[in-house]
Amino acid sequence: MNRRTFVGASITVGGAAAAASALSGCGDAAPPPEQQTTSVAMRINGEDRNVDVDARTSLLDMLRERVGLTGTKKGCDQGACGACTVLLDGKRVNSCLTLAVMHDGADVQTIEGVADNGRLHPLQQAFVDSDAFQCGYCxxxxxxxxxxxxDEGHTGSDAEIREWMSGNICRCGAYTNIVAAVATAAKNA
Structure with a gap:
């Protein structure tokens, strides 16, 4: 046996062993775990709702897929961009980072619940007036x-607004106008 034959045989035997190892158990895969669904009662935009969700469903996915409120956007799905921000019991929350089942009985406000009878909220109007959006995704x-x-009172200066809004990313770079819109709405509140 020469060196070339030995190396070729070794590769063949090693490949066969690896393939056998990879293929073993292919038909023996465990069935997927059963979905554990539960009913979650929430007040969403002023309306009491009972929603059946899988226990692993994020609040964002519940709002978009089960309730049909698609104004809340899925940007990064990792809590880094802020596109999914909602108010949960009056506090800002990245809805992609929290499970829906954790908030049974909570009060949730999404962008769809901000306007009043078709009339824009003052902050929404300030966004329009200040040209505080470009593509609109965020x-x-x-x-x-x-x-x-x-609501938290973090609008004392432009620097303070920038600091407290820093968890929300605008890829278009409309930050100056966003800060102006928040400042305007805060003054008129």
């Missing part, structure tokens, strides 16, 4: 975060 999260910022 706008719902920006507005919800801005509402939280105003």
């Amino acid at each position: 706008t719902s999260g920006q507005i919800m975060s801005g509402l939280g910022c105003i």
